[in-house]
Amino acid sequence: MKKRMYILLDEDLSNPQKVVQSSHLALEATRSLGPLLEHPSIIVLKIKKTQIEDLKSFLDLKGIKYVTFYESLVSKITGIATIPLTKQEGKTLQHLPMLKNEDFKEYL
Secondary structure, eight states: OOOEEEEEEETTSOHHHHHHHHHHHHHHHHHHHOOOSSOOEEEEEEEOGGGHHHHHHHHHHHTOOEEEEEETTTTEEEEEEEOOBOHHHHGGGTTSOBOOGGGGGGGO
8 A cells, every 4th residue: 555755834834935845855754764665645734833843742652753854044844744654644644734726826
């Protein structure tokens, strides 16, 4: 079964920043968490910047490995990327909203 890498992004980022930061996070996760045996799907979720620390603690509690990305241009962590998870493991994040087409309506 295909696994999913979850990218949790600060919803206050501009849409172009969301695209760039999600790419940074996917690359950082692949670099830091080890090589991937298969190409996972990528699910991008929106989070409030105030949730980042709580979500890190939550992932630690659940035993889910992750990386964060610190963007020096804005001097903050802009998001979190998990290792690829099974569908069942990913259910632990189902309470977070997914980034959708409507979030990019000014670009469509």
